Amino acid sequence: MSDAVLATRNLSKRFGALTATDDVSIDLRRGEIHAVIGPNGAGKSTLIAQISGALRPDSGRVELRGRDVTGDSTQARARGGLGRTFQISALAMEDTVLENALLGALGRSGRPWRFWRAVTADRELRDRAMAALERVGLADHAGTRTAILSHGQRRQLEVAVALTLAPRAFLMDEPMAGLGAEGSKTLTTFLDGLRTEAPILLVEHDMDAVFALADRISVLVYGRVIATGTVDEIRRSQAVRDAYLGDGA
Numbered sequence: 182m183s184d185a186v187l188a189t190r191n192l193s194k195r196f197g198a199l200t201a202t203d204d205v206s207i208d209l210r211r212g213e214i215h216a217v218i219g220p221n222g223a224g225k226s227t228l229i230a231q232i233s234g235a236l237r238p239d240s241g242r243v244e245l246r247g248r249d250v251t252g253d254s255t256q257a258r259a260r261g262g263l264g265r266t267f268q269i270s271a272l273a274m275e276d277t278v279l280e281n282a283l284l285g286a287l288g289r290s291g292r293p294w295r296f297w298r299a300v301t302a303d304r305e306l307r308d309r310a311m312a313a314l315e316r317v318g319l320a321d322h323a324g325t326r327t328a329i330l331s332h333g334q335r336r337q338l339e340v341a342v343a344l345t346l347a348p349r350a351f352l353m354d355e356p357m358a359g360l361g362a363e364g365s366k367t368l369t370t371f372l373d374g375l376r377t378e379a380p381i382l383l384v385e386h387d388m389d390a391v392f393a394l395a396d397r398i399s400v401l402v403y404g405r406v407i408a409t410g411t412v413d414e415i416r417r418s419q420a421v422r423d424a425y426l427g428d429g430a
């Protein structure tokens with residue numbers, strides 16, 4: 182067996198006549214950042230949605246730590262060790278940083294609010310949430326209203342929310358989106374140190390970040406993986422240049 186923590190096998194998804202994901206087989210290995218790049222509309226988010234469980238593939242499967250999870254819900258996958266951050270932020274802006282982390286620690290199981298007081302008093306949950314905030318450098322902001330955080334801090338909070346469930350693999354869809362140059366740099370440094378905790382399948386447009394972070398890159402064009410390789414291999418690939426990167430890259 183390979184050392185893949187997460188894998189897709191011949192995954193395909195059609196929307197009417199459009200094949201958004203076309204026979205995609207990729208894997209994420211222990212300790213690595215595997216970037217998925219490609220032009221707009223290439224099917225990156227559709228691929229991520231099938232891995233997270235938000236979207237059902239037409240055919241093919243998703244394996245998490247060697248187990249077929251294709252039929253599992255997003256919650257079951259999260260409990261199984263799949264941590265994700267979203268292209269659109271899923272944080273509760275009016276809640277505090279700690280409350281968001283606590284919701285994460287609960288696995289977003291949608292507990293009724295009358296349980297909320299009990300939850301905030303739960304020692305074990307609180308410790309887990311605080312440890313995750315420490316890890317991303319937001320412990321000092323535990324009582325801060327989330328809306329007040331910078332974009333970069335919100336991304337770090339999203340990672341903290343994912344960390345509360347002790348993920349074995351991360352899925353990230355464009356975490357650099359909306360960050361300025363400075364914010365991207367900070368987040369790049371942060372993600373660099375995160376890969377040893379859990380490998381990251383990273384969809385990202387910011388090529389500086391991708392080239393700085395990726396151990397391997399897969400290039401998606403019209404739903405198909407046209408190449409997988411190291412940064413150097415992808416940069417040198419004529420097929421990738423022709424299809425996507427252009428000669429400036």
Ligand code: ADP
Pocket residue numbers: 196199201219220221222223224225226227228
């Ligand atoms: P990317 O993230 O690479 O920009 P997407 O995965 O969002 O690409 O989209 C891939 C293709 O699938 C696009 O042509 C998009 O318009 C189409 N698509 C995505 N989601 C849906 C949907 N729910 N219904 C119909 N078409 C969709």
Ligand code: MG
Pocket residue numbers: 225226227268
């Ligand atoms: Mg997308």
